[in-house]
Amino acid sequence: MNGISHDYVRGFSLDSILTLIEMNQETWTLRIRSDGRVGYLYFENGTIIDAQVQDFLAEKAALELVSWDSPEIQIIKYCVKSRRIHTSMMQLLLEGKRIKDETRDARALDQRRYEEAVAHIEGFRFKQGQEILVATLNGNRRLHRGWLWYSRTIGSLKSIETALQHAVNLAPEDPAIAEEKERFSRAKRFVTDERVKRCPFCWAPLNLAALQCTNCGLHLLITKASLAGENDTGDPNIIDASVKRFSRVLDMESGRNLYASYYMAICHYNMKDMDRTLELLNDTVALGGDQPFFSDQLKLYLNWMASQQFVEEEQVVPAPRVDAGGIGKTILVVEDSSTTRKVISVTLKMKGYRIIEAVDGLEALSKLSEEKPDLMLLDIILPKMNGYEILSIVKNKREFKNLPVIMLTSRDGFMNRMKGKMAGTAAYLTKPFNPEDLLQTIVKHI
Template identity: 40%
Template sequence: MKKVLLVDDDEVVHELINTTLSKYSGIFELVHAYDVKGAVAVLEREEISLIITDLVMPGGDGFQLLAQIHDKHGDIPCIVMTSYELPELQERLEGKALQIFKKPVMAQELAEAILRGLKTQPKKGGLGEFSVVGIVQLMETEGTTCRLDVHKSSDHRDINQCIERNCKEYRGCLYLVQGTIHDAVCGKLVGEEAALKLLSMEGVQVSSSLLDSKNLVRRVHKSNQNLLINAMIQKDHQCGEEEDQEPQQQKLLDEGIRLCERLEFAQAQKSLMAFVKDNRQNAQGWLWLSRAVTEPKKIKAALAEAYRLEPEDADVLEDVEKARLLGSAGATADLKVSRCPFCYAPLEPQATGCAFCKASLLTESSSLAKLDICAVEQRLIRQAVMRFERVLAAEVNPKILFYAGAAYLNLNDFDKALTYFDLLMPIIQVDSRHQKVANQVSQIVEHIAASQKMEERGQRPEVKKEKQIIDNQANKRTILVVEDSPTTRKVVKMTLQSGGFRVIEAVDGVEALSKLNDDRPDMVLLDIMLPKIDGYKILSILKKNGETKDIPVVMLTSKNGIIDKVKGHLSAASAYLTKPFKPAELISVVSSILDKNASSESAQG
């Protein structure tokens, strides 16, 4: 069996690729290396047929590895995966890479590239990828007696299996006696018609086998030359139609998959049903259709077709198990189902969690308390995150933003969850249609705020400017939040934004004083325990400055001792909040103080 070497320092990439390519385990074996040194060691001890490599790794980069492969193993094709922009790499990788992929890589595209690369080393008895005409002319010159089997180049199963299963990828065969075509079979066509059909094909895989011509009935009586000329004429007529038809069919499948990834299953049904109507032997089409339809009978029917075509496909087997779980839950055949946004498993309409991936759907406040982080199938949720990020790279989609945040909440990553909810809030606040989602997000933020298990995850990653939502905040009251904990700061920010406030942030006392020079807030929320300058010192500085002494300050602290509260009051703070606090309590305190100040200023005016 051929071996494919995967070189990447990210273990998650290895796990995902290993899982998604498992259905090709009968064709090639995946060998793993996590750096350049490890890859070189594998190449020295094993016979590798193809290499997939990242460009940025410890112990030397992918360019060094490619150069070494080019010099010492020039016959091994290489596929490159990278997070860099591809146009900048084309020139440097010229002649060294079979294909270049931008991460994240679509599993099917990677699989097709691997299979193309492996075919650069023809199998025994195989004649490679040629036009059928070229092969026949070669056989005629050598006077060969044989059977030529013709199948699409994308099909990699044993040709005899294709014939037995009447696989759509199998095209037919030509019977040659001393180099002359005596008979042909192509689907339902036989004899001369079949020969003309096969001779007009290019870019196919052709393999030869021995032929006992004693009992062969001759059904083709024209010369090879005559057949070749007529085949070329027939090909010219068919070429235009095939070029238009195939891309259009592929477009239907791609559109259906794209809509499923956007969780728009009703729209996806139309494209996928149109695709399988004309491509009934395509297992992927039936698989994705089973994920889009909502009636249990239709789900099982589509999965049955996918299983019939690809009974060993890992994705098909996994989806069969998902459907079985729905049946064991007591769902009736007439009941329409919903879909798990993370793994596509069919769910009962009012389900609050998924029985397959064990994720919470966060559809109601009670489900937050039932989050079972240990039970969640992290592999499936991380795959969902990759899909969500692919969608969000192309558009700002509120539904996908919500479920991306929900995915990270199921992974117990509060910081990343808040990143997506933070992007979502400005969108749903200005549209009354999203009121239910806004309430859900508020409940989630309250849950995180009250949790005693928040972990510091570092600063929120930068978001591309074109994806940020620009909000008109000119008339909103401004709150400066001074808090060194990124997670707590995000919770406070989102809570205040949900209450209609504009928020500016500072991570320590020095940055807070700098922000006060640039912008005069209506209030300061000030943590007591801060690096560089503590909260009491900052409060003292504010109250001694004529320009900032009237700005109300609310102290935030995790301490709840009486001494701390007394110090807070003696330090002229307007209020004192102990963490963790309820978001509603924070909004109430802030609004009350600002309204009181506004009334006082109005009376003085």
């Protein structure tokens, strides 16, 4: 409306503004906003004549508005409304204060229940979170963020939309709810199933067979296609928010949340952070016990890492699976590449071996003097002294004369193999090597 003043009032309570309106007999409209909710109080010549908020009208709406905490108030110096309230503002304020006092404890309890439900849902305990929210919303259907989080626990596309619409109706200006509604509308175009799953990163609904989110672009698990770099379109902002959320869950649960650990690994996988992905997948397998999905994901990633960490490309033929029982056995790994050490370490620890690591020859000789390994994996190309020099020193020591040594190198020439045999190696593995091939070789010589 042209020529009409719209002023925001800051630093004054609603009570003070209402007193001002009554004293000066103003004809104003107050637009009141709190926590994404919006309502209106209408005044004519200092007297309240109407109110509106969500689906409440007149006195019921006025009582709702005067009970809001820390509202943002906008004065619109204009009002054209018919009178529907015949109670004085003072009576409404007194009644509103009584209602507010009575409901404060109930709201605090609802808030605690809501926070407990959110913690369950963020920790992937959807059933527990849903049960708490259902009980809470049955008692307080106006808890708009409750409807938002309830929608994230539902597997039916239609029911998700209904719950989200409740949240929008209650708090149309809440940015989190508006963003969720927009995300739902985008994702819905790609959904062909009535039953859906939710993206663990952005909460978008997805087809049950989806391997990549159609909204945020993040891969949901490790696959051969994603390892090949197909459709790498992940949203870095969603990754950042997800890492913070999973970190919070893992901190609260002392690192013992299986799915938060796994999806934290997948976040780093989408970031192409190989070392951190491997560490987190290894932690996840330890948490998952005998669940094959997580161990299969780790093995798939280990095999890929072993084949990708070197410039030289070879066709690796998977070796037969072996039952490598490493309990009680210690292996010294001498390798300057941190990625290669991690691949070897995780592979062997999964089979029960105890691992000692060294990054160069001097550290390897120091570790040998402190420990009594059952086998040594030794890279040929190392800083300070090469693998053959280290091997020569080791084999000249009486206590290590019979120590099995497996040489690791990216060189695959006949002369290198002969040089390794002449120096006293038990075996020779050319990088890139298959983890199962490594295990099989160790079993033969330990």
